[in-house]
Amino acid sequence: MENDPKARVYSALNAIPRGSVTSYGKVAEYAQLPHGARLVGRILSQLPKDTTLPWHRVLKANGQIAFPPNSAAFIRQKQLLELEGVIICNGRVKLSGFLWQP
DNA sequence: CGCCTGACATGAA
DNA sequence: ATTCATGCCAGGC
Numbered sequence: 001m002e003n004d005p006k007a008r009v010y011s012a013l014n015a016i017p018r019g020s021v022t023s024y025g026k027v028a029e030y031a032q033l034p035h036g037a038r039l040v041g042r043i044l045s046q047l048p049k050d051t052t053l054p055w056h057r058v059l060k061a062n063g064q065i066a067f068p069p070n071s072a073a074f075i076r077q078k079q080l081l082e083l084e085g086v087i088i089c090n091g092r093v094k095l096s097g098f099l100w101q102p
Numbered sequence: 103c104g105c106c107t108g109a110c111a112t113g114a115a
Numbered sequence: 116a117t118t119c120a121t122g123c124c125a126g127g128c
Contacts, residue, residue: 005124023110023111024109024110024111025110025111025112028110028111033124034123035110035111035122035123035124036110036123036124037110037111037123037124038108038109038110038111038122038123038124038125039110039123039124039125040109040110041108041109041110042108042109042110042124042125042126043109043125044109045108045109046126047109055109058109059109060109060110060111061110061111061112062111065109066109066110067109073109077109
């Protein structure tokens with residue numbers, strides 16, 4: 001197991017089953033970063049554009065996408081999620097593939 | 103070395 | 116349900 005938070009975040013993303021979504025805090029928890037929710041976001045923001053990691057499956061704690069609804073990244077993520085079977089409505093994820101759902 | 107910003111989370115008003 | 120304020124970690128200036 002990598003000791004680098006970065007690598008652990010990568011593994012966490014890779015561990016997300018298709019058709020499911022998770023939150024930054026959950027990924028941080030999975031990566032053993034108790035307060036690294038911001039770290040996860042920071043790491044994802046620095047991901048290489050040629051990354052193959054399913055970063056689009058990572059949402060905020062309230063189930064919303066971390067981007068503004070008029071941003072290209074938001075649309076891209078929404079499309080990717082719909083392709084995975086996750087339905088997005090008005091920037092809101094349709095509760096269906098939430099593993100961490102309380 | 104100190105201040106600010108950022109793909110967040112949580113609690114309270 | 117919405118908005119404000121605080122906490123956390125790392126990087127940039």
